[in-house]
Amino acid sequence: AQTVTQSQPEMSVQEAETVTLSCTYDTSESDYYLFWYKQPPSRQMILVIRQEAYKQQNATENRFSVNFQKAAKSFSLKISDSQLGDAAMYFCAYMDSNYQLIWGAGTKLIIKP
Amino acid sequence: EAQVTQNPRYLITVTGKKLTVTCSQNMNHEYMSWYRQDPGLGLRQIYYSMNVEVTDKGDVPEGYKVSRKEKRNFPLILESPSPNQTSLYFCASRPPRGFKGSEAFFGQGTRLTVV
Numbered sequence: 001a002q003t004v005t006q007s008q009p010e011m012s013v014q015e016a017e018t019v020t021l022s023c024t025y026d027t028s029e030s031d032y033y034l035f036w037y038k039q040p041p042s043r044q045m046i047l048v049i050r051q052e053a054y055k056q057q058n059a060t061e062n063r064f065s066v067n068f069q070k071a072a073k074s075f076s077l078k079i080s081d082s083q084l085g086d087a088a089m090y091f092c093a094y095m096d097s098n099y100q101l102i103w104g105a106g107t108k109l110i111i112k113p
Numbered sequence: 114e115a116q117v118t119q120n121p122r123y124l125i126t127v128t129g130k131k132l133t134v135t136c137s138q139n140m141n142h143e144y145m146s147w148y149r150q151d152p153g154l155g156l157r158q159i160y161y162s163m164n165v166e167v168t169d170k171g172d173v174p175e176g177y178k179v180s181r182k183e184k185r186n187f188p189l190i191l192e193s194p195s196p197n198q199t200s201l202y203f204c205a206s207r208p209p210r211g212f213k214g215s216e217a218f219f220g221q222g223t224r225l226t227v228v
Contacts, residue, residue, distance in 0.1 A: 009153070033214040045203065045219035052214055091155060099144065099163075099210045100171075101217065103155040 002027045004094050006104035013082045014112050020067075021077045021107045023092030033095040034068070034075045039106075040088040048090070051075065079109075087111045115140045119204045119220025126194055126227055134189045134223050136204030142218070144207040145187040146171070147179065149200040150222075156203065162187055163210065194227040201225075 003026045013019035025034070036048040051059045051068050058066050063080045079086055092104040117138045126132050138145065146161035148171075158171030162181040176198055178190040187206075191198060204220040 004155075006155075043201070043222040045205075045217075047216045050214055050216070093156075095214065099207075099213070100158065100161070101146075101156075103148075103157070105153050105155040 002029070002094055002096050002102050004092055004102050004104040006090075006092055006107050008107045009105070010108045010110065012110040012112055013079075015084060016081055018078060018080045019082055019109065021079075021090050021092075021109065023075045023077070023104055025073050025075065025092075025094050025102075027073065027094065027096070029097055031097065034066075035093040035095070035101075036064070036066070036075075036077045037091045037093060038086075038088045039091065040085075045091075049077065082111050084111050084113065115218065117204055117206055117218050117220040119202075119223055121223060122221055123224045124226070126225070128195055128227055129193050131190070131192050132194060132225075133191075134202060134204075134225070136187045136189065136220055137185050138187075138206040138218065139185065140206060140208075140218065141184065142206035143184065143209045145181070146205050146207075147177070147187070147189045148203045148205065149173065149198075150203060151200050159189070159202075191225075194225075196227045199225060199227050 005024045032053045034051045038046045049061045065078045067076045089106045091106045094102045143164045147159040148156040157173045160179040162168045202223045205217045208215045
């Protein structure tokens with residue numbers, strides 16, 4: 001069965017600096033999708049970025065980018081120019097061939113002003 | 114506005130008292146699911162539904178029931194809640210399976226406490 005591991009329960013970064021959240025996964029599939037979701041204190045789940053495994057180019061959405069290493073089964077999220085509004089829980093998720101989402105345990109990101 | 118509406122947002126109940134958490138989506142999505150979120154465990158799927166009248170167990174289905182009589186609604190039923198079901202619950206919907214990689218839309222969450 002597929003698993004998703006987020007090894008950092010909590011991370012902190014100074015405002016305006018860059019932070020990287022790690023995510024690794026285990027799968028024998030070759031075609032899948034990976035996601036990062038953000039959960040601010042409001043509890044709303046917000047899609048940050050997604051990556052298709054077949055695409056070699058790393059996805060980018062404004063200040064958010066990923067480092068997708070398919071062979072290493074790694075999918076880290078880089079947040080540049082961190083802002084106070086980026087403070088949240090961040091979840092990494094894997095979509096398998098059965099259309100099911102498997103989630104990591106989450107990383108709490110703290111932004112220091 | 115495209116949305117998933119989940120009610121109530123907060124609920125405190127006593128052990129054994131049946132409760133229902135409602136979930137409704139207005140995006141005509143075929144796929145809907147329920148998750149529970151616990152600290153250190155992330156989101157775990159309770160039940161999911163690929164279409165009307167089709168439901169399947171997720172990873173943690175014990176103690177829960179669901180029904181999918183209409184495409185838009187997918188209620189979660191706890192017939193005899195126990196304290197270990199105290200958790201944060203999310204309903205989510207997605208487009209049909211053919212739209213791989215599609216975004217999941219979430220409700221606002223229900224914080225359930227069973228005493």
